[in-house]
Amino acid sequence: MENNRIIDLKNISISFDGEQILNDLNLYINDKEFITLLGPSGCGKTTTLRIIAGFLEPDEGKVIFDGKDITDMPPHKRQVNTIFQRYALFQHLNVYENIAFGLRIKKMKEPEIRKTVTEMLSLVNLSGFEKRNINSLSGGQQQRVAIARALAVRPRVLLLDEPLGALDLKLRKDMQVELKRIQQQMGITFVYVTHDQEEALSMSDTIVVMDGGVIQQIGTPIDIYNEPKNAFVADFIGESNIIDGIMHEDFVVEFSGHTFNCLDKGFNDGENVDVVIRPEDVDIVPIEKGMVCGEVTSVTFKGVHFEMIVDVDGFKWMIQTTDYVSEGTKIGIYVEPDAIHIMKKSKYSGLYGDYSSFSDEIEMLSDVTYEKEDSENEE
Amino acid sequence: MKNKSLLAKFASAPYTVWMCIFVIVPIALVVYYAFTDADGNFTFGNMTSIVEYGSTFLISLKLALISTVICLLMAYPVAYTISKMKQRRQSTMIMLVMLPMWMNFLIRTYAWMTILEGNGLINRFVRMLGGEGFSMINTDGAVVLGMVYNFLPYMILPIYTVLTKIEKSTIEAAQDLGANRLSVFRRVLLPMSIPGIISGITMVFVPAVSTFVISKLLGGGKTFLIGDIIENFFLGNTGTVNYNVGAALSLVLMILILISMTIMNHFDKDESSGGIM
Amino acid sequence: MKIISKVYNFLVFGFLYAPIVVMIVYSFNSKKSRTDFGGFSFRWYAELFQDDIILRSLWLSLLVALLSAIIATVIGTAASVGIHSMKGLKRRAYLAVNNIPVVNPDIVTAISMMILFVFVITKFNGLEMGFATLLISHITFNIPYVILSVLPKLRGLNPNIYEAAQDLGCPPGKAFLKVVVPQITEGIVTGFIMAFTLSLDDFVISYFNSGSSAQTLPVTIYSMTKRPYSPKINALSTLLFLSVMILLVMVNLRKTNGNNSKKGELK
Numbered sequence: 069m070e071n072n073r074i075i076d077l078k079n080i081s082i083s084f085d086g087e088q089i090l091n092d093l094n095l096y097i098n099d100k101e102f103i104t105l106l107g108p109s110g111c112g113k114t115t116t117l118r119i120i121a122g123f124l125e126p127d128e129g130k131v132i133f134d135g136k137d138i139t140d141m142p143p144h145k146r147q148v149n150t151i152f153q154r155y156a157l158f159q160h161l162n163v164y165e166n167i168a169f170g171l172r173i174k175k176m177k178e179p180e181i182r183k184t185v186t187e188m189l190s191l192v193n194l195s196g197f198e199k200r201n202i203n204s205l206s207g208g209q210q211q212r213v214a215i216a217r218a219l220a221v222r223p224r225v226l227l228l229d230e231p232l233g234a235l236d237l238k239l240r241k242d243m244q245v246e247l248k249r250i251q252q253q254m255g256i257t258f259v260y261v262t263h264d265q266e267e268a269l270s271m272s273d274t275i276v277v278m279d280g281g282v283i284q285q286i287g288t289p290i291d292i293y294n295e296p297k298n299a300f301v302a303d304f305i306g307e308s309n310i311i312d313g314i315m316h317e318d319f320v321v322e323f324s325g326h327t328f329n330c331l332d333k334g335f336n337d338g339e340n341v342d343v344v345i346r347p348e349d350v351d352i353v354p355i356e357k358g359m360v361c362g363e364v365t366s367v368t369f370k371g372v373h374f375e376m377i378v379d380v381d382g383f384k385w386m387i388q389t390t391d392y393v394s395e396g397t398k399i400g401i402y403v404e405p406d407a408i409h410i411m412k413k414s415k416y417s418g419l420y421g422d423y424s425s426f427s428d429e430i431e432m433l434s435d436v437t438y439e440k441e442d443s444e445n446e447e
Numbered sequence: 448m449k450n451k452s453l454l455a456k457f458a459s460a461p462y463t464v465w466m467c468i469f470v471i472v473p474i475a476l477v478v479y480y481a482f483t484d485a486d487g488n489f490t491f492g493n494m495t496s497i498v499e500y501g502s503t504f505l506i507s508l509k510l511a512l513i514s515t516v517i518c519l520l521m522a523y524p525v526a527y528t529i530s531k532m533k534q535r536r537q538s539t540m541i542m543l544v545m546l547p548m549w550m551n552f553l554i555r556t557y558a559w560m561t562i563l564e565g566n567g568l569i570n571r572f573v574r575m576l577g578g579e580g581f582s583m584i585n586t587d588g589a590v591v592l593g594m595v596y597n598f599l600p601y602m603i604l605p606i607y608t609v610l611t612k613i614e615k616s617t618i619e620a621a622q623d624l625g626a627n628r629l630s631v632f633r634r635v636l637l638p639m640s641i642p643g644i645i646s647g648i649t650m651v652f653v654p655a656v657s658t659f660v661i662s663k664l665l666g667g668g669k670t671f672l673i674g675d676i677i678e679n680f681f682l683g684n685t686g687t688v689n690y691n692v693g694a695a696l697s698l699v700l701m702i703l704i705l706i707s708m709t710i711m712n713h714f715d716k717d718e719s720s721g722g723i724m
Numbered sequence: 725m726k727i728i729s730k731v732y733n734f735l736v737f738g739f740l741y742a743p744i745v746v747m748i749v750y751s752f753n754s755k756k757s758r759t760d761f762g763g764f765s766f767r768w769y770a771e772l773f774q775d776d777i778i779l780r781s782l783w784l785s786l787l788v789a790l791l792s793a794i795i796a797t798v799i800g801t802a803a804s805v806g807i808h809s810m811k812g813l814k815r816r817a818y819l820a821v822n823n824i825p826v827v828n829p830d831i832v833t834a835i836s837m838m839i840l841f842v843f844v845i846t847k848f849n850g851l852e853m854g855f856a857t858l859l860i861s862h863i864t865f866n867i868p869y870v871i872l873s874v875l876p877k878l879r880g881l882n883p884n885i886y887e888a889a890q891d892l893g894c895p896p897g898k899a900f901l902k903v904v905v906p907q908i909t910e911g912i913v914t915g916f917i918m919a920f921t922l923s924l925d926d927f928v929i930s931y932f933n934s935g936s937s938a939q940t941l942p943v944t945i946y947s948m949t950k951r952p953y954s955p956k957i958n959a960l961s962t963l964l965f966l967s968v969m970i971l972l973v974m975v976n977l978r979k980t981n982g983n984n985s986k987k988g989e990l991k
Binding site for chain 3 (some may be wrong): 121122123142143144145148149150152153154155156157158159160169170173174217218221
């Protein structure tokens with residue numbers, strides 16, 4: 069296991085202007101894996117990436133690359149390359165010269181450069197674009213040139229800083245598939261930074277969920293989705309109802325005034341816990357068959373399913389179902405034991421998981437303020 | 448991040464040294480001279496002796512203000528009509544505005560002497576039509592004319608720049624909301640062009656109030672401005688040279704302009720926009 | 725409305741160009757008169773090229789303009805990089821000092837430097853006002869204009885490109901030369917041209933800081949205006965005006981050509 073590691077971050081701490089950005093971060097990255105750093109803006113994911121690239125020096129801790137300490141190594145000597153958020157292409161050079169840039173620094177011979185550039189352009193599906201001016205390319209094409217430029221110098225690790233953030237939805241989906249293909253074709257490690265959980269789930273081998281400069285959970289996409297470690301992870305990845313509960317004994321939990329069977333164990337008897345139930349795992353049944361019951365307060369058609377908010381003794385659940393139920397209806401709720409996930413209480417308990425103030429609009433607004441914070445931190 | 452700021456630190460070092468020696472120290476010296484006598488003793492004498500030149504200050508201010516207002520009134524319609532032209536024509540016209548600026552202002556001022564003289568072209572023309580010749584050169588009017596002529600492009604350019612930045616849809620929106628031509632101008636165009644007007648005013652007023660060449664050439668020594676007096680104190684005959692009073696006058700001029708610019712900037716709420724810079 | 729604005733513009737441009745036209749016409753006057761036109765001749769042009777004082781001051785002007793522009797461009801560009809990375813109070817202080825020579829009336833800038841030079845000269849015997857003081861004063865008022873044209877280009881730069889070059893293997897200094905400088909070249913060139921023309925055009929600062937040994941062309945012209953009328957000034961002005969006009973037309977043609985070829989590439 070140990071010799072499979074390509075990057076090892078050990079006890080990394082860094083702060084800007086007195087504000088702690090990363091706090092004793094430990095993370096190892098395996099060779100040839102697609103790892104995603106996921107978290108809200110300002111969580112420290114971009115900072116982590118910049119430390120790996122060498123643009124930032126940590127206040128404390130070490131960066132180990134392939135067994136060697138590279139903490140003090142300047143960026144131009146590192147075998148990692150970066151895809152920047154806004155591509156950072158060289159406007160004064162054409163596509164060919166942009167991709168050839170790193171090769172010329174390496175003093176590679178012209179025929180070899182030509183061969184590599186051609187190869188890279190075909191890898192990113194831009195064959196024939198050699199002579200084009202950077203400004204004449206669309207956002208998606210510029211993105212591809214940036215990828216080709218970075219891969220041309222044959223890095224061991226490619227760092228991608230929200231590379232798809234500036235693209236529209238359709239293009240983003242296409243590029244996700246393409247990035248994954250490129251990663252497998254090149255057989256190198258990708259370290260991908262994003263705040264988009266869907267992107268993370270669909271592309272990664274491993275996801276690292278971060279918040280407040282601390283790693284919240286590391287795991288495969290399936291692990292992260294099904295077994296979130298705390299309320300933050302549960303809320304950030306997908307939609308979750310997070311309810312206060314009491315663990316009576318192994319496999320038995322009480323919440324919302326009802327005792328449920330579950331598959332979780334290893335808690336103290338009588339311990340207070342957070343209970344996660346995904347909206348799609350809840351069944352709607354006639355009121356008399358329900359384990360708990362509530363009143364539907366809103367219904368929104370989402371295409372694949374209906375999304376409804378259900379008031380259960382004042383706590384608002386989100387439920388996704390294909391059966392239409394009109395607003396104001398009293399319904400029963402049924403939850404299978406395997407739909408219940410129990411988490412230890414954390415500092416995030418009680419902050420997330422109640423949908424009483426939920427609206428799409430508010431969520432979008434809060435995203436915008438996050439973006440702002442992020443750009444400030446990067447300054 | 449660390450190595451970048453290191454590079455940056457070295458980069459600005461020559462500049463820092465240069466500006467300290469040749470900008471900050473000289474201004475400190477002006478202040479020092481203004482408050483000392485010929486022997487280097489502290490005195491308020493220079494400052495109080497400025498009172499003697501109060502009337503000169505007033506004339507300078509008056510002529511500079513008149514010129515600035517005339518420039519503004521002349522320039523705005525020109526800037527506006529140019530900004531309405533087709534793109535290609537706009538750049539030609541702006542080049543025509545700038546072309547005279549590329550000629551040294553001494554030469555431009557000198558040319559007016561030929562025209563305004565007692566035997567000059569205007570008077571000859573007037574006499575040809577059977578009128579009486581009249582004296583134009585060596586008057587305050589001639590000085591104002593010289594100022595307006597020299598500095599008019601400095602007023603046209605910044606106003607033109609802000610006017611081209613105003614989007615057409617803004618004006619259309621105003622019309623859509625029921626504004627007629629006059630109220631579009633009064634409520635939209637004029638307020639939006641204020642940054643340009645302000646930089647135009649400063650670019651005309653500052654050189655006008657401090658000139659000594661225009662008054663010498665076109666005022667014929669009759670119109671004496673602050674610039675003339677300062678010049679006299681520094682480069683006059685041995686008898687009149689007095690750096691201390693000269694420095695005091697320059698200091699007052701500097702403060703005067705600083706104050707008027709602060710007042711001007713007060714009208715311009717958006718500091719970052721406007722101007723030709 | 726259209727006609728009124730056309731007539732108005734015609735009058736204003738007439739006002740701007742009338743003295744220049746008069747100047748040019750009288751430069752070809754065979755008589756030494758400001759008003760009587762005695763017939764067409766190149767007499768004053770011939771005399772102009774035999775006037776050593778004028779020719780010498782023209783060369784001096786060109787030399788000072790070139791040297792001061794080069795030095796100001798180097799110092800100013802480097803300073804822009806430094807200022808660009810500054811923040812808060814320090815940055816504002818630098819920009820404020822930078823604006824002093826721009827905002828201050830020429831005469832105040834001129835006499836303040838003159839006081840410094842005279843102060844130093846009286847302390848050290850043997851020094852005098854001349855080429856050195858002239859050059860220093862020109863560099864001083866040129867630097868701020870270089871910074872004012874380079875700094876916005878730096879601000880418009882994607883901050884990541886410098887990092888991207890390092891990321892691809894460039895050491896920091898080389899990265900700056902290879903990717904940052906090419907992208908701010910336009911600003912540097914603009915700054916240089918501004919510095920050159922401002923220096924060439926300057927009268928007030930040269931007048932106070934050149935002494936009698938190093939007179940630039942504007943200073944010479946000024947002393948000529950004090951002497952009896954000589955159409956040589958007209959001839960000189962005409963030549964200067966024509967060269968500026970040709971230069972501007974050339975620059976403009978190149979610009980429009982450049983734009984066209986860029987558009988061609990896009991298609």
